[in-house]
Amino acid sequence: MSLAQQLADAFVRDFWAADREIVWTKAEEERSLWLDDQTLIVGKIDALGVNGAGEPFFGEWKTLSKAKARNMGFVKHTWKMTPQALTYAVLVPEVKKFTVRWAIKTDPITTDFEWFDIATVDIDHWKRQLLMISAKVRTMRKFSEPWQTNYKSCYAWGPNYPCPFQEACWAHRYAEVPPGMQPRTESHLNIENSLRSSLKSDTVILDATRVGTWFECEEKYRKLWEGEGLREESIALEIGKEFHEQIDKHIKSLITHDRSSTQETPTLLDKEQKGNTSASSSRKTQTIEQVMAKEKSQTLVQIC
Numbered sequence: 370m371s372l373a374q375q376l377a378d379a380f381v382r383d384f385w386a387a388d389r390e391i392v393w394t395k396a397e398e399e400r401s402l403w404l405d406d407q408t409l410i411v412g413k414i415d416a417l418g419v420n421g422a423g424e425p426f427f428g429e430w431k432t433l434s435k436a437k438a439r440n441m442g443f444v445k446h447t448w449k450m451t452p453q454a455l456t457y458a459v460l461v462p463e464v465k466k467f468t469v470r471w472a473i474k475t476d477p478i479t480t481d482f483e484w485f486d487i488a489t490v491d492i493d494h495w496k497r498q499l500l501m502i503s504a505k506v507r508t509m510r511k512f513s514e515p516w517q518t519n520y521k522s523c524y525a526w527g528p529n530y531p532c533p534f535q536e537a538c539w540a541h542r543y544a545e546v547p548p549g550m551q552p553r554t555e556s557h558l559n560i561e562n563s564l565r566s567s568l569k570s571d572t573v574i575l576d577a578t579r580v581g582t583w584f585e586c587e588e589k590y591r592k593l594w595e596g597e598g599l600r601e602e603s604i605a606l607e608i609g610k611e612f613h614e615q616i617d618k619h620i621k622s623l624i625t626h627d628r629s630s631t632q633e634t635p636t637l638l639d640k641e642q643k644g645n646t647s648a649s650s651s652r653k654t655q656t657i658e659q660v661m662a663k664e665k666s667q668t669l670v671q672i673c
């Protein structure tokens with residue numbers, strides 16, 4: 370069995386009980402948002418749902434190395450303010466909560482999770498940051514290569530994992546394409562592919578990965594994302610892709626099950642289960658929009 374499959378199996382097994390308290394509404398949802406007329410934010414949200422407390426949230430699924438998982442307290446402490454989390458928060462402004470679930474490459478595979486709250490002030494701050502990145506990208510486009518190099522990042526992942534451009538960069542061959550890197554012919558996001566032909570040349574497209582790369586090294590951002598860009602291939606990326614495909618199928622099956630179970634005539638077993646979990650069952654009939662409409666009306670009542 371592949372490592373990705375083992376990670377996915379552990380995810381499904383370990384979150385089985387938690388998932389019974391969640392109403393899943395969307396999986397792998399593509400979104401786009403114009404921050405101004407030159408800045409387009411895109412992304413694919415791993416999942417959207419409503420938790421057991423009736424709060425809408427988005428979910429983010431990650432695989433994690435055993436070495437990084439040695440300090441899960443630190444991983445969780447820092448996750449909320451990662452460019453990835455904040456960029457997704459900008460794309461999903463209607464929710465103020467998210468969860469991250471990690472499948473960890475230990476032997477045997479283990480899992481972990483955390484819930485985070487997002488404040489409007491965090492989202493507003495990050496929008497400004499994204500607009501600043503966009504403005505700087507447009508400025509940097511006036512320069513030839515290299516853009517700003519960050520030599521502190523060349524070995525950021527340890528001595529055995531240099532940046533793929535390390536050899537060329539350190540010899541000042543900034544236009545060189547390292548072996549194994551391919552032109553990025555199209556995005557993994559359908560939404561971006563469909564918009565691309567209609568975009569003006571001063572448009573800057575940003576997503577969670579691009580923003581992460583920007584903070585790592587602006588020259589690396591240029592190489593990977595400007596013009597056609599380059600696609601980085603690695604075993605870790607392949608495992609992550611297969612893992613996400615498996616979890617996507619799993620969440621979609623939960624959505625289908627929830628929808629069909631609200632339409633089917635309940636069986637005896639269903640009735641017994643519903644008797645034991647009446648609060649949870651009534652939540653299952655609510656869509657994310659209904660929950661938000663309810664929250665809005667409650668707020669209006671409080672204001673009145």
Ligand code: SF4
Nearest residue numbers: 523532535538586589
């Ligand atoms: S692209 Fe940036 S991080 Fe990569 S080798 Fe060059 S300077 Fe270092």
